[in-house]
Structure formats: C-alpha cells, structure tokens
Amino acid sequence: QVQLVExxxxxxxxxxxxxxxxxxxxxxxxxxxxxWFRQAPGKExxxxxxxxxxxxxxxxxxxxxxxxxxxxxNAKNTGYLQMNSLKPEDTAVYSCAALVLRSWSVPxxxxxxxxxxxxxQVTVSS
Numbered sequence: 001q002v003q004l005v006e007x008x009x010x011x012x013x014x015x016x017x018x019x020x021x022x023x024x025x026x027x028x029x030x031x032x033x034x035x036w037f038r039q040a041p042g043k044e045x046x047x048x049x050x051x052x053x054x055x056x057x058x059x060x061x062x063x064x065x066x067x068x069x070x071x072x073x074n075a076k077n078t079g080y081l082q083m084n085s086l087k088p089e090d091t092a093v094y095s096c097a098a099l100v101l102r103s104w105s106v107p108x109x110x111x112x113x114x115x116x117x118x119x120x121q122v123t124v125s126s
C-alpha cells in the first residue's frame with residue numbers, strides 16, 4: 001500500500017517562503033507521476049503543480065506560475081514544492097498525490113490520482 005506523508009506547512013507572512021515535502025513509501029516512487037493540490041475553506045480542491053516520473057515535465061496552475069517550483073528526488077522517494085512570494089490567497093490545506101504513470105504527461109484532475117497524503121496546512125498572513 002502506497003503511503004504519502006506531507007510536511008513543511010505552517011504560518012508565514014505574505015512574501016515569505018515555505019518548502020513542502022512529500023515522502024512516499026510502499027511502492028515504486030520512480031514510476032509515479034506526482035501532483036500537489038490545495039483546498040481552501042469553502043472551495044473545491046484545485047491542482048497546483050505536477051511532475052512526471054522522471055522530473056522532465058512539470059506543470060503549474062496559472063495562479064502559482066513563477067512563484068512555486070515542484071521537484072522530486074527519486075533516490076529519496078520524496079517530492080517537493082518550493083513556494084516563494086506567498087500571498088494570503090495561497091492559504092489552504094496542501095496535499096500531495098501520486099499515480100503509477102511512466103510517461104511525459106502530468107495529470108491535473110483530482111480523479112486521475114490514486115494515492116493521497118493527509119495534507120498540511122499553509123497559512124499566509126497579510
């Protein structure tokens with residue numbers, strides 16, 4: 001059974017930075033596409049960023065493009081989301097997700113991902 005565990009969330013002032021980590025266990029991490037999603041109170045879960053199995057393809061939501069960077073270290077079975085220039089509207093629970101997919105594509109839809117972490121809270125104060 002694949003398990004994903006996020007860490008790195010917290011409270012930060014607007015303009016600050018956080019780095020989220022997603023540690024995977026129980027499966028072949030190097031065969032997974034991975035995504036980061038977020039859900040703010042009263043809103044639907046939305047795609048933030050995704051990366052293919054090799055790290056050769058990345059995809060970002062327009063709202064975070066140029067501020068967030070997704071990466072992965074397959075040797076450490078860990079994915080990352082570096083978040084810079086944070087804004088109050090970035091406040092949400094951030095979750096990582098994965099699916100077995102060895103291709104150049106990066107899924108963006110919630111339903112396409114098979115495995116989910118429990119989420120980590122990110123709060124950006126103004």
